[in-house]
Amino acid sequence: MTKSRHYLAALLSTMLAGxxxxxxxxxxxxxxxxxxxxxxxxxxxxxxxxxxxDRNYPTQVFWGDQHVHTGWSVDAGAFGxxxxxxxxxxxxxGEQVTSSLGRPVKLSRPLDWxxxxxxxxxxxxxxxxxxxxxxxxxxxxPRRWHDMMAAxxxxxxxxxxxxxxxxxxxxxxxxxxxxxxxxxxxNTSIMEKYNEPGVFTAFIGYEWTSxxxxxxxxxxxxxxxxxxxxxxxxxxxxxxxxxxxxxxxxWMQAWQDKTGGYLLAIPHNGxxxxxxMFALNTFLGDxxxxxxxxxxxxxxxxxxxxxxxxxxxxxxxLSPNDEFAGFEKWDAANLAGVPKTPGMIEREYARRALQEGxxxxxxxxxxxxxxGFVSGTDTHTGLTTAEEDNFFGKHTGVEPSPHRWEHPVIxxxxxxxxxxxxxxxxxxxxxATENTRESIWDALKRKEAYSTTGPRMTVRFFGxxxxxxxxxxxxxxxxxxxxxxxxxxxxLSAAPAGKAPSFLVAALKDPYxxxxxxxxxxxxxxxxxxxxxxxxxxxAWSGDRQPGADGKLPDVGxxxxxxxxxxxxxxxxxxxxxxxxxxxxxxxxxxxxxARVLEIPTPRWTAYDQKRFGIKMAPEVxxxxxxxxxxxxxxxxx
Amino acid sequence: xxxxxxxxxxxxxTLAAVAIFVxxxxxxxxxERRADDIVxxxxxxxxxxxxxxxxxxxxxSPEELxxxxxxxxxxxxxxxxALALGLDQGDTVIRRRLQQKIQxxxxxxADAATPTDAELQAYLDTHPEKFETAAEAGFExxxxxxxxRGEAIDAxxxxxxxxxxxxxxxxxxxxxDASLLPAEMPPTDIASIGNIFGPxxxxxVSAAPAGRWIGPVxxxxxxxxxxVSEHRAGRLPALGDVRDxxxxxxxxxxxxxxxxxxxxxxxxRYRIVIEAPEEGASP
Numbered sequence: 001m002t003k004s005r006h007y008l009a010a011l012l013s014t015m016l017a018g019x020x021x022x023x024x025x026x027x028x029x030x031x032x033x034x035x036x037x038x039x040x041x042x043x044x045x046x047x048x049x050x051x052x053x054d055r056n057y058p059t060q061v062f063w064g065d066q067h068v069h070t071g072w073s074v075d076a077g078a079f080g081x082x083x084x085x086x087x088x089x090x091x092x093x094g095e096q097v098t099s100s101l102g103r104p105v106k107l108s109r110p111l112d113w114x115x116x117x118x119x120x121x122x123x124x125x126x127x128x129x130x131x132x133x134x135x136x137x138x139x140x141x142p143r144r145w146h147d148m149m150a151a152x153x154x155x156x157x158x159x160x161x162x163x164x165x166x167x168x169x170x171x172x173x174x175x176x177x178x179x180x181x182x183x184x185x186x187n188t189s190i191m192e193k194y195n196e197p198g199v200f201t202a203f204i205g206y207e208w209t210s211x212x213x214x215x216x217x218x219x220x221x222x223x224x225x226x227x228x229x230x231x232x233x234x235x236x237x238x239x240x241x242x243x244x245x246x247x248x249x250x251w252m253q254a255w256q257d258k259t260g261g262y263l264l265a266i267p268h269n270g271x272x273x274x275x276x277m278f279a280l281n282t283f284l285g286d287x288x289x290x291x292x293x294x295x296x297x298x299x300x301x302x303x304x305x306x307x308x309x310x311x312x313x314x315x316x317x318l319s320p321n322d323e324f325a326g327f328e329k330w331d332a333a334n335l336a337g338v339p340k341t342p343g344m345i346e347r348e349y350a351r352r353a354l355q356e357g358x359x360x361x362x363x364x365x366x367x368x369x370x371x372g373f374v375s376g377t378d379t380h381t382g383l384t385t386a387e388e389d390n391f392f393g394k395h396t397g398v399e400p401s402p403h404r405w406e407h408p409v410i411x412x413x414x415x416x417x418x419x420x421x422x423x424x425x426x427x428x429x430x431x432a433t434e435n436t437r438e439s440i441w442d443a444l445k446r447k448e449a450y451s452t453t454g455p456r457m458t459v460r461f462f463g464x465x466x467x468x469x470x471x472x473x474x475x476x477x478x479x480x481x482x483x484x485x486x487x488x489x490x491x492l493s494a495a496p497a498g499k500a501p502s503f504l505v506a507a508l509k510d511p512y513x514x515x516x517x518x519x520x521x522x523x524x525x526x527x528x529x530x531x532x533x534x535x536x537x538x539x540a541w542s543g544d545r546q547p548g549a550d551g552k553l554p555d556v557g558x559x560x561x562x563x564x565x566x567x568x569x570x571x572x573x574x575x576x577x578x579x580x581x582x583x584x585x586x587x588x589x590x591x592x593x594x595a596r597v598l599e600i601p602t603p604r605w606t607a608y609d610q611k612r613f614g615i616k617m618a619p620e621v622x623x624x625x626x627x628x629x630x631x632x633x634x635x636x637x638x
Numbered sequence: 639x640x641x642x643x644x645x646x647x648x649x650x651x652t653l654a655a656v657a658i659f660v661x662x663x664x665x666x667x668x669x670e671r672r673a674d675d676i677v678x679x680x681x682x683x684x685x686x687x688x689x690x691x692x693x694x695x696x697x698x699s700p701e702e703l704x705x706x707x708x709x710x711x712x713x714x715x716x717x718x719x720a721l722a723l724g725l726d727q728g729d730t731v732i733r734r735r736l737q738q739k740i741q742x743x744x745x746x747x748a749d750a751a752t753p754t755d756a757e758l759q760a761y762l763d764t765h766p767e768k769f770e771t772a773a774e775a776g777f778e779x780x781x782x783x784x785x786x787r788g789e790a791i792d793a794x795x796x797x798x799x800x801x802x803x804x805x806x807x808x809x810x811x812x813x814x815d816a817s818l819l820p821a822e823m824p825p826t827d828i829a830s831i832g833n834i835f836g837p838x839x840x841x842x843v844s845a846a847p848a849g850r851w852i853g854p855v856x857x858x859x860x861x862x863x864x865x866v867s868e869h870r871a872g873r874l875p876a877l878g879d880v881r882d883x884x885x886x887x888x889x890x891x892x893x894x895x896x897x898x899x900x901x902x903x904x905x906x907r908y909r910i911v912i913e914a915p916e917e918g919a920s921p
Contacts, residue, residue, distance in 0.1 A: 071734070071738075072738070074731050074734075074735075077730070077731060077734035077735075077738075078730045078731050078734065080730075086890075109829065109832075109833055110829075183738075186742060189749075193882075193886050194886075196882075196883070234692060234693065234695065235689065235692045235693040236693075237693060238693075241693060241694075251693070251694065254694060254695040254696075255695070257695070258695045456833070458818065458834075473816055474816065475816055475817060475818065475819075475820075475821055477818070506818055508818040508819065508834075509858075509859075511832070511833070511834065511835060511836030511837075511839075511857065511858050511859070512836070512837075515858075542785075543785075569858055573785060574783075574858065574859035574860065575817060575818045575819070575859070577818065
């Protein structure tokens with residue numbers, strides 16, 4: 001797309017009142033109401049940021065996984081994964097491939113995009129030219145580079161090699177991959193080959209795998225908006241360089257300064273961080289500062305809330321009134337099996353972090369935990385499988401087999417996490433205008449995306465001051481949504497006198513999955529005494545159920561036939577839509593709202609395994625699952 | 639060069655690849671050095687600094703460079719001790735890395751090749767199934783919600799269909815129930831229609847005649863009356879429109895062929911003995 005069209009689109013979009021409001025809210029979200037050119041620039045990378053180019057607003061969800069490891073990740077390879085990034089992309093695009101253990105495998109439907117995020121620590125330099133390997137020295141060019149290096153001109157030699165590689169100017173005799181600088185360049189070439197704008201987006205990315213202090217999971221996926229040319233200019237950050245996330249952010253800043261491109265980082269598995277993911281001090285133990293908060297919020301607009309290694313929304317001990325909180329929990333230890341001690345769980349889950357963020361904003365002036373929700377599989381098989389009936393497991397050791405449920409996925413002297421505890425999750429739905437790196441990345445940056453545990457339900461979530469019941473009776477809720485409010489990821493402020501925020505929320509089921517049980521809106525806030533509060537509101541549900549005296553909606557029921565691993569959609573609804581207004585709104589208090597959509601119970605992957613392998617699992621193994629979607633939040637700031 | 643290397647014994651590769659784990663510094667002037675010297679040569683230091691600069695976009699400070707050198711010395715000691723103990727043997731990670739490097743070398747041969755347009759055209763002609771565009775259909779649909787209509791839904795569908803047949807110009811939006819499902823879709827591939835409405839509905843649309851209302855068609859949402867506006871058959875695109883994809887697939891095939899050839903050639907140099915487990919023993 002040309003630059004002039006971007007200008008035009010930007011102009012057009014500001015002419016639409018509601019749309020302009022959404023944009024202002026976006027600026028505020030990065031800078032809490034103060035116009036700061038740098039923050040604005042960060043929120044609108046290039047001229048292509050406008051979500052309204054080509055159309056007035058995104059009308060389509062693009063489905064993907066931002067977290068796939070292949071055999072190129074050292075740990076995945078050690079478990080026997082032989083599929084590389086190429087096979088992983090072909091699989092994500094919907095092609096049939098053969099798994100590392102020899103089973104043919106295919107997705108029910110192609111994904112629209114994927115990020116292959118092998119560990120950067122394995123993307124290292126293969127740098128034999130430095131050694132003056134006699135084989136290579138027989139050729140003139142490597143000999144010259146070697147001599148340059150020996151003469152202390154290593155940086156120039158390296159630059160020449162990179163230039164030769166990226167311009168495809170390497171003479172045939174120089175194609176020996178021992179001259180290839182890095183596994184990284186090989187990786188970016190593959191991403192480039194499979195990235196087809198409009199058809200399938202292959203993001204360049206990697207996982208920075210910090211296991212600080214012996215297994216405290218501070219992992220981040222770094223996702224590139226740009227292509228190979230920029231990505232190759234700089235080596236990925238490794239944890240040999242540093243395990244401190246602040247250093248990753250510095251690396252990202254240096255990368256952007258150098259290349260003029262854009263990056264974002266997505267943390268995951270706070271549940272395995274032993275209290276470190278959302279700690280209320282820095283990595284080195286110092287108090288948080290405004291600058292720290294700004295930096296974190298700038299680089300980490302999204303959090304991976306659910307994946308195979310457990311769900312990270314909330315924990316029953318943090319949300320005792322939420323009967324759906326005890327979902328796919330991995331809460332015994334960190335990634336290395338070091339058991340948790342009291343106080344850790346408070347710093348590990350997304351819902352609590354959203355509330356803490358409001359409090360920190362009051363103290364520091366900036367909310368460091370102002371993130372939206374995505375999900376991924378974090379598969380180490382190269383196979384992004386998040387569907388219960390097609391689940392290929394966390395790593396190659398737990399690909400489908402009659403015994404995988406009873407084999408540990410994490411095994412230490414103190415803690416075992418058993419195979420059956422794997423969650424077949426999840427995918428990310430992105431509201432973007434087109435299927436390109438730029439458009440999808442921009443949507444992630446502005447948090448107009450949501451997480452699901454696998455099913456591809458369509459979910460809309462808008463906040464504003466003037467939604468009314470009529471807005472929920474239209475076929476096109478987005479018309480009213482964008483005209484009268486902000487989409488998921490947006491901000492509300494300046495409450496009109498006497499008004500409470502209203503939310504237009506709609507969900508359409510995945511036709512391949514279960515019907516919908518209900519939509520809930522979860523509100524988090526800090527009360528007048530400074531205490532963190534949360535409340536789960538049922539706002540739309542199937543059938544004619546009436547909430548009981550305790551305010552709880554009756555159960556939707558359960559049609560799962562575990563023995564045959566089937567269910568029927570005779571309960572639940574195909575779609576749900578409503579407008580909900582916060583009945584307890586106090587305009588003086590900061591608040592955050594997000595929607596959770598629940599399906600009716602369906603068979604869990606364990607039920608399919610049991611049926612297909614003709615086995616019987618232990619009684620503690622769950623056989624049904626309530627699949628769900630989590631929208632990115634909308635924030636209210638007084 | 640690659641071809642020549644390929645004719646060297648496998649052992650040669652293995653030794654060359656293992657070199658990454660072997661002292662860099664020793665290579666400079668090993669004849670004058672003792673085996674237990676760890677020499678961090680000026681070129682090695684330059685390399686450490688270059689990799690740092692490539693990551694951080696600035697040269698290391700003197701303290702950072704000292705840290706890099708210290709880390710390298712420690713790594714070198716650990717690697718030598720480990721090699722002396724034979725710890726590189728039977729290590730899956732090391733073996734996979736070596737395998738990966740061999741694979742990269744083989745791949746390079748395929749990636750370097752530049753096929754002619756005639757070769758690509760021939761590939762396109764012999765593999766049409768890889769490049770054909772999917773069949774598409776555009777349609778309107780009127781949704782009947784079973785939750786609202788209950789038992790009457792089938793009769794309602796018949797009545798509405800009769801109205802539409804009597805007056806094809808009837809405004810479809812005034813009939814049926816409100817829904818988030820799109821009332822109208824431009825020509826869209828059948829699989830994508832299935833992703834929204836379900837595969838059964840997509841199959842029915844695919845088979846429906848264009849230009850008139852039909853139904854009721856069942857989906858997992860309820861019942862629909864459908865009028866297909868247009869069918870577009872799948873077709874084989876011209877090479878110019880799919881050149882990148884054809885090149886990618888051609889290269890992949892070639893890479894696979896080279897890898898297979900290489901394995902076949904190497905297999906001839908080895909005598910493979912598979913000692914099958916005894917009868918009754920679990921594999």
